[in-house]
Amino acid sequence: MxxxxxxxxxxxxxxLHMYRVAKDIVTGNIITGVESTALVAQRKGRALIVLHTEPAVILSVDRSMRVIDFIDDHGIAIDISCASIPFSLDEAYDIIKDSDIRVGDILQVVDVVKFHCPNIFYVAAGIIVDSNDHSVPYVLSTGGRxxxxxxxxxxxxxxxxxxxxxxxxxxxxxxxxxxxxxxxxxxxxxxxxxxxxxxxxxxxxxxxxxxxxxxxxxxxxxxxxxxxxxxxxxxxxxxxxxxxxxxxxxxxxxxxxxxxxxxxxx
Structure with a gap:
């Protein structure tokens, strides 16, 4: 049988073969070849937040707009993709709300992915939040084929x-x-x-x-x-x-x- x-x-x-790029929000450095789950695992209290939106939607707004305003104004749904400890969406939302990250920060990493992978299968954007100091240490983008x-x-x-x-x-x-x-x-x-x-x-x-x-x-x-x-x-x-x-x-x-x-x- x-x-x-x-x-x-x-x-x-x-x-999918992936190309991943992150931006260190504190230093402004662009980091290539990263693994998003590894950035989360670096420190307990971190979570990776996925933005449910097309890159074209992000491209349509002012780069200087705060990310929280973009999420609220466009009704962007967010989800927790992975976390190093149990994490709530409300907690993640509050951290993003209190941060000063801009749409331009996300577009910066999206642009790098698209430049290096012109025949890419899809492009996604995410945010890493840290509950220890109520901060956003990284924004990132991934592309895959x-x-x-x-x-x-x-x-x-x-x-x-x-x-x-x-x-x-x-x-x-x-x-x-x-x-x-x-x-x-x-x-x-x-x-x-x-x-x-x-x-x-x-x-x-x-x-x-x-x-x-x-x-x-x-x-x-x-x-x-x-x-x-x-x-x-x-x-x-x-x-x-x-x-x-x-x-x-x-x-x-x-x-x-x-x-x-x-x-x-x-």
Missing amino acids: QKRIAVVFDSAGTL LFHDTKETIDKLKARGIDIYIASGDSRRNLRQLAGCIDVPMERVYDIATTREKARIILDLKEKYDWVLMVGDGLNDILALRAADIGVVTLQQGDDRPEKLQSSADMIIMDISEVIGIVDSI
């Missing part, structure tokens, strides 16, 4: 009868575009998934499937990797992965296509 198998993929750095073998890998897995899921801290707007490209139904896409929510998703799926695999590349995947029947860390993004992350996995791969071999071995 054939086993029922589900594979859950993170998006950024797993299905499919790895060259992402679609082929997903197609081969589906041809084997494998059910594909996406669990990501990214917004539903961006994930809808990704899911459409690789033909994953939106009912199998989990957006704004925190570290604990990813683990809960895995545990829920284990009630329905004989085997559940989690494939990820970030610190916010650790609990899901441990909860899965097989936790897989991918190093395809090419940057250094923390030892804590790698040690949480059952397997480490260099290319997403290796997931096919793992599934075939079950």
Whole structure:
């Protein structure tokens, strides 16, 4: 009897090759090649806030406008993508409200991403808040494009009868575009998934499937990797992965296509 198998993929750095840029609000320095979850993990009390808006909307307003005024005036929804401790949206909103960050700060990092990645899949913007000193230490932007073998890998897995899921801290707007490209139904896409929510998703799926695999590349995947029947860390993004992350996995791969071999071995 054939086993029922589900594979859950993170998006950024797993299905998508990412280019990430942050701005240090205190120094004004632009930092390239950063990992947003690592900036959050640097200090307890931090959270990554996602702005649910298109870059075109941000581009349409005065760069000198305060970000909180932009959020309020345009009815921009915000969400917590990941946090180093339990964090409320109200607390995040209050920190942004009391900060002096401007739309121009966000556009500065968006512009760098778009310049370096002209054929980018999507561009997203975010804010890191810190409850320790009630501050915004960083704003950041990320852009992603499919790895060259992402679609082929997903197609081969589906041809084997494998059910594909996406669990990501990214917004539903961006994930809808990704899911459409690789033909994953939106009912199998989990957006704004925190570290604990990813683990809960895995545990829920284990009630329905004989085997559940989690494939990820970030610190916010650790609990899901441990909860899965097989936790897989991918190093395809090419940057250094923390030892804590790698040690949480059952397997480490260099290319997403290796997931096919793992599934075939079950």
